[in-house]
Amino acid sequence: MNFFKQTLSSLTGSSIPYTIKEKVVDPQSLNPTDVERNSIWTVYDGINPKDNNPVSIFEFNLRDPANQIKTALARNAFKKLKMIKHPGVVSTVDFFDNDSSLYIVTEKVIPLLTYLQEEVSDDAKVNGVYQIAKTLSFINDSCHSSYLNLNIYNSVVVNAQGDWKLFGFELVSDADQTDVFAYKESMPGFREFAPPEENRTVKADSFRLGKFIFSVFDSSERNLPSRLVPIIKRLSGNNANVRITPTQYIKELEGWHGENPIIRFNEEIAELKFFSDADKLSFFRQQLPSYLQYETSFPVGFLNYKLLPELISQYNQLSKTAAGDSQKQETLCTMINLIIKFGIKLPPEDFHKTIKPIIVSCFCSTDRAVRLILLTHLPEYHSFFSDSEIQSQIFSNLITGFQDTNFMIRETTLKSITIIIDKISVKQVNQDLLRILAKSQMDPKPSIRVNTLILIIKISSKIYSNSRNNVLITALAKSLRDSFTPCKMAALHGFETLRGEFSMEEICSKVLGHLAIALMDKKSTKVRKEARRIFQVYLEAVESHAGDLDDYEEDEDAEEREFYKKFGPTVQQAEPEAAPTETTSNPEVQSLWGAVSKLASFGGSGQMNKDFNNSTPDLTSSVPSTPAAQPQSQVPILEQPVKADAWDTGDGWDDGDDGWNQNDEVEIVKETKKISISRKPQPIPTHKRPIGAKHSGLKLGAKVNKPKPKLQLNLKADDDKEVEDGWGDGW
Template sequence: MNFLSKTLSTLTGTSIPYTFKEKIENQSVWTLYDGVNPKDNSSVTIFEINLRDQNILQSNYDQLAKNTFKKSKLIKFPELINTIDFIENDNNLYIITEPVVPLSVYLNSHNINNDSKILGLYNIANSLEFLNLKCNYVHGNVNVNSIYVNKEGDWKLFGFEFLTNLQSDPDQPIYRFSRYLAIFNNSLPDDVLNQGIDVIRPFPIKFDSYCFGKLIEVLFDNRINDKSLSSLVRRLTNPKINLRITIDKFLADGASIFKNNLLIEITNDLKDLKFKNNDEKLNYFKYNLANYFDSDSHVEFPPGFLENRLLPELILQYSIIEKFKPSVNSTNDDIIKNQESLAILLNYILKFGNSLGADEFNKSIKPIIFKTFASTDRSIRLILLNHLNNFERNLSESDVQSRIFYNLISGFQDTNFMIRETTLTSINLVIDKISVKQINQDLLKILAKSQMDPKPSIRVNTLILIIKIQSKIYNNSKNNVLITALSKSLKDTFTPCKMTALQGFEKLITEFSLEEICTKILGQLAISLMDKQSVKVRNQARKVFQLYLDAVETNAKNLPVVEEDEELEEKEFFKKFAPNVESEESNDIIKETNSNSGFSFGWNVVNKLVSTSVLEGQLNNDFNNSNVDLTTSVDQLSLGKPNQSSMDNSSNAKLSNVNTKETNGWDDNFDDVDDGWGMDEVKDEVETDKIIKKPVTRKVQDRAKKPGGLKLGKDKDKKPISNLRLNLSVDDDSWGGSDDW
């Protein structure tokens, strides 16, 4: 753009304190450019004409431009174009105005409805009335090329090339210069075409009336559906000048048309607001403004009206109310009223601010969003969340991560389910702008709790979000998180939650390993095969279960087909702990055992191996001394007497068999093996309990006070007490609890 600015300055032969931007299409004596005022970086429109250009001189456009330049300085009116600056030098004339576009360009760029057109015509009629009656001017150039539209959507009258004061203008440009402009001849009344422009001298302002009527016909393409307006247009363009009405008559007779136009009504309201105090303005925004946005009014505002005309007023009023600080004299009603006002204004600000450009949004709306996200007021928070889908596109990753995220997720802790649910929906909108660290360290913890929310739809949407963010979960915990979340939802009482979990398992099947499928997933899916609430769940579970089972079977085909030696581990044991046993004898024992039992090994073969003379030695000694006989007499356990636990082999073997059966639940008959439900284990615990609960007195004589001696006296006949303390618990099954199995 700087290059363009320098180029334009070179072409025009001078420089001005404004930056030139793009050229604007225009049909007038002026060349138009978008521009910027460097002082405040505000937008402007630059009207330029080169007085040294020979084509302009030959066309006498310089005279028309000079008349515009001169009259623009003299006349100021709200409905006329707002001029900011005038620059004149030997080569050029410049008129700097508010940013505008020609009406012809505006109509081609936007689809303008009839109500907006009537609003625009109403503004132009008021401008003409001011010029004709208040200033005693005839405009003489009313058409689509002399009207401009500003950012607010207001139609502004300009094109002062022929503007003539009917009493004190020595140049009389309407009569002297009008023939220089070719487009002037496009829409002239018959009397002017036949007799020339001087024919309007008796009633010059009726010439403006005629041009205005022709403008209406052009705007409505000669198809005016409103009968009242159509009648007024015919009176404006009456061929007989004495029957032609003036602009003030048009406004008076068309009052009913303008009164029923809601756009004109709200425009007039906003004009009047400038002269009202803050309380009156606030009441208008709270109670009157909503009338233009309800479903019955069907008001369609022109482009730029809401965001550039109404929005600044709302932001100004919001900033005033926001500064309110409760004082000692403030009542609770005052505070509530203030919060209600903020909520209403914020709703409008976010609604209209969405149509702003990125730069203007960042400047005007973002600061409000950041500040209000920290608010604890539920109405404020709900409005922010409801509008998030509209303004999210204007938020950067940095905005979301540093200014919004932590305030946003605080909504999950709200006791109001609407806030929690809307917060969850909002997280989905900005999830791509949340950092991986925030997802794993903050969001997942919250979602784990949200998955148990009392509201069913929140539980469903939580699972959907977990599935959506699975690619951002840390790899070392990803599968555990997914399996846990999906499995938990399979047990949910809400059918859509179960269906979502099954769909999640189906979608994520490639994420899980075969070990995870076999040990963690298939069992969970199998439970859903017998779901009692929904046949849809059972059918979907069957489909997903089969997918996972097929995946396992497909990979199982690649496993080796060679069978390992079933007794390899048992052989390795005896090889390690009974190295003196000859392999042939050991194999004979194993073969004999295999022929007598459906299992490879049991306590039969162990007893036989122990009692075999071949195995006498360390193994036999270890086996005989491995168990403490709980039925041994007190005398045998006394430390002061020799240990009587060394019995003959047959008695010891018998005792060992009894103890083994009582504590392990196994016996020689394998038909009583635990069936997986734990019933045999319960039986064994009861039998063991009977043995352990036998009253056993274990006393050991106190040592004598003298070293090496025994304490003498009345206790000498008491049996010694054992120092062995057995802390046995009947309830401990040694497996770490049933939860592990």
Template sequence: MNFLSSAFSSLTGNSIPYTFKEKIVDPKSGSFPDSTSVWTIYNGLNKANNAPVAIFECSLTDPVNISKDLVSLARNCFRKSKMLKLPGIISVVDFIESESYLYIITEPVVPLSSYLSQSAGSGSDSKIFGVHSIGLAMSLVNQSQYLHGKLNLTNSVFVTRAGDWKLFGLELLTNLQSDPDQPIYRLSKLEPGFDSSLPEDVIGNSDLIRQFPLKLDSYKFGVFIYSVFNHSQKGNSPINYTNSELQNMKNVPKQLASSAKKLVNQKSSLRPTVEKFMKDAATYFDQNKLVLFNHELEELKFKNDNDKLSFFKHELGAFTGNDNSEEEDDLFPSGFLEFKLLPELISQYQNIFKAKPSVNTTPEEHAQRQETISVLLNYILTFGANLEEATFSSQIKPVILQAFSLPDRSIRLSLLNHLNNYIKYLTESDIQNKIFYNLLTGFQDTNYMIRETTLKSITTVIDKVSVKQVNQDLLKVLAKSQMDPKPSIRTNTLVLIIKISSKIYNTSKNNVLITALSKSLKDSFVPCKMMALSGFESLIKEFSLNEICGKILGHLAIALMDEHSHKVRTEARRVFDLYLQSVEEHASSLPQDDVDEEEEEKIFFAKHAPVTSTSSESVTESSSNDYSIGIGGFRLGLTKMNPKGTLNNDFNVSTPDLTRVGTPTLETPNFNTNQSTNVDTWNDFDVDESWGGEDVVDEVVDDTPKKPATINTSTRAPRKSSGLKLGKKTAAAKPKSALKLNLKVEDDDDNWGGDW
């Protein structure tokens, strides 16, 4: 395997600083039209800059080349390519000569016969454009006193990547004034296929060319025109047209055919030169849109700013049919758009963009500059949308990323209007890091067109926006956009919120959606309300039953009474029923048995009821039954409560009202603590000593018969006797006021209003 690789390297000359790729012409194949070529042609790459090239190779040691003396033809082409530098001739990059090979490195090209066979640029306008280009090149060659002598369709005309037809095949090129070798006479017999397209007066006798040498190129050019328009009929077979076929000029446009017939006149003296033919047919060629447009494009670099703007607004617009990109393939030859028009537009755009306005720039000049940039950008985006991804990334993407940073509204509109066409070429990194934040600034623009177009563009790029950017940046902007004065912007904002619902954080998603949908449901714009109802319907599975009952049904219920639209009310009823049905389905799955209605009350008293002794168990039971809640209301048996026990003390020992003035009290008799008495403890208060009074017992007689209760003296301290005797009227002790008011109290008035 290594041996084969080494052998291939030596054969193809891989030692030169160019990378050989696939063959595009192989003379050794033995098939037409490759068999008529002196050169083996490869596609290649320049190792220095990786630029594409075409490599013309001729082996000086090949036995076939030596036996047929094709090396002499190759050497003449090699030398003349260095000498002849004219427009319309293939651009030569490099020449390499070794003991074994001759190499001519040119711009990347393909043979015209292959180009036409692939049906690329086979339209009539493209062929006329190509014929015009070769006619101009041949005219310049003849004006320079050179005779080409080999013009044909097979191996002397090549097509560049830009769709330009270029002249080559200089194996017989002869300087009629200073060429000592005179190859047209000496080497013409060696040229494959030379005799197949000659006038009758010189067949077999090349010396007759000397009388009218330039007329040979005229005849060759006439045959070339005919073969271009009839190539599909001949296919890949040797071309040998009869005189009657050439005079008929079948399939050639009539206006061009009348002049082309003169070129193939059998008498050399009657044939016009190529230069004369091009002048006679100038009117016809100038009527061709592609020819005229190409001429204007080549002259563009020499025009001033006003003329450039006029060209972009009128000539380019008229030629492209007012930006009708659907017919681009018919308008331009293959490669013309990608490698000629777009590079020129981009070059002009960059030149104007880099030329910053100066202090002396007038507002009119600045406005004209901005308009030119906008028009150029519009065409760049229009024509660049159908490029291959690699070409788009290298030529168009840098322009787009740069333009998004510009504040000009017309530029921003152009970018957004074409976004659908080029979004497929932008990566997530491009969107997130270089476009998204510039795009958000459009929501703050005072021009509603910018705001609305920006909103629609967010919908286009949202799939390439990160979740973090959606939640931290976009939702804030959309919240404000829901209050935009323009109704359609509010509606489209809700559409976008519904679309990005899957990217909202789960912790806040439902709150965001319910808030946004509810706000739009209250909007005055009917389509906005309908979109909110549609959103509620599509997102019904996102919400929990608690959210449905607590938040959503209430908003939908309000929409049931919409005063402005019957359509909204009808749709709201349908969506409301959907949500209500989901609630009812869940409710039907719940247990049918009711819980104890007083269970919670029982739990409370089980926790807080007083703990009693066994002897008073019956009393506690009867007391606890009085603390029950009936269905009709709260039933507290206050008058039936047993005045004994801890619970009663908890009620009685309460915080005193510090704002209340102390009440005069009577001294109570000294009871025998060992004697069983009926004591009502409701009024058995413990007086706060801070009030300044003494312990007082107020007797309250309860006529209700009660069982005698024994007072446990061990747990309750005996009351101190006041020293007063029953039956005597005494003055009550003056209570001290916490408020320290200077009040005068009469000693002879006990304030009770009579005897005890």
């Protein structure tokens, strides 16, 4: 079983220490493309487990009988790629040679023909051809070899940076090597680009270069740049003696190549590491913006994978020495802007690895220009951050912008919160953000006040439920009183949007009152009209709710009867066998009028007088009364009972008076713990008080002196004439 697993592992390619993913080129495909038809290598996308970087894996199956004639070609490519190193040659990572297969692991690349299927500018094509010509010149002049296999199908690949690289080294040989060239006919596509003569000289590479350039520009002279037309004729002529070499091609077009922005930019990026600090600052502040105006002409991936890594490297170096230097700080801002601009185009895994740490560190910066760049680009990169990363690494630093004295920072910070609000926790909203927004509602800049209210409405679902409505109504009401008309309109819109959040009690007691104020707005007819419309919406909701309530009228006397039932004295029937009348037939009415009749004897000598006098406990007594000694039908009796006739004037109501006479005195003596009431004789009035006259005895709001150990109240009685109650004869 173990042997079977090892064999299967070897057959599937998992014997090499790389993760093999999808197949990109399959020469054995039943429906091969032009690339697959002209390749001897099976190509896979893969992952390098050491650093998780993407790679390309080229496999040649040694056990396939169809590959036996091509084995010498594959082994020659395997050998030459190990020996020849140049920026124009594909970067190799690893080589594996076992009994079943040959493996060449390279940087991540795609076939040139696949690359050209996308839209590629003429400047990018000229730059690519220039790179291939320089590589051929190196092989011819420095390696003293001939390449002999240049074509558009299998010999050139393109990496992630947009650079064109030579790969197909199957026929590379020097002048002393004769065995490999003998297998040239086994190389797919060899004859299509072969020169008429049968030799391995440099002039053969010149012929193939001319054919290659012609194919790159869609095999049409009409699509060729005019400067290349005569050069191609000199490269691919049938007479080998008059052909120019790849080195001559580069020299003759040196001036023209120097005008190509991609070629110039590419060379400056390669030399940037050798620049002085002053030259680097000059490049990023002056040259770089001029190059970026040709951004649409750059090869796919050039800015993201060639310029961006260099920007990051230079940024890390410059940030260590930029403190206090205004020029360096300005350059840093330019670099940060470009880093984010190009970084957002990266795949998520590349962004997390290279761009995210820079953004997080920049949020800790106090530089306003840096902060403004981060906030401006936030809509573009916030999706790369998880909720937890926003909450722990971004939010706390971001909200410090609300305290900035520069209104642009405050306003941009406020707009940024609306972008990441879904990633902020409920706790952060209630404990941090609401407190800040309450202050922001009073910001001097009107637009900030408007956007603050809009944000409060947007985060309403995250406000704690026990305080949500109070917060919303308070915020909306404050904005409704704002002097800025758009702020009032935003508040009215908020009331309309949040209508379903408020209870009927809140609508009646709070919302309608605030809306009513807007009905009388003095500055804007638009506000008044909108307030009237929304007020009517709320009012209709209240009326609809009221219409759904049960038809019920509360008994107005029920509470009064309940009071007498609990606290009134017991009513004793003097004549229990008396015939019932219309008034006493109802027990409730009988009880009520019984209580009233007792009240009529207030101040006289009746039992009701005694009961009420005895119903108040002696607050000055030091000895508590004994419940057992009290009558069951009455409340506790004072230790020192008041005389029954102290309040009595003869008829119970005392000629319309209220029971208090002008010269009545109440004396409280603390030393004896007793209450004594003395009454001075008063003359009987000879005239009657006019109807409707008011009492002049006790008055509401009268000044009350502080209690003294001995207090006397002299109460004057008004005229004895009856007082009209204002309700007519109904009582």
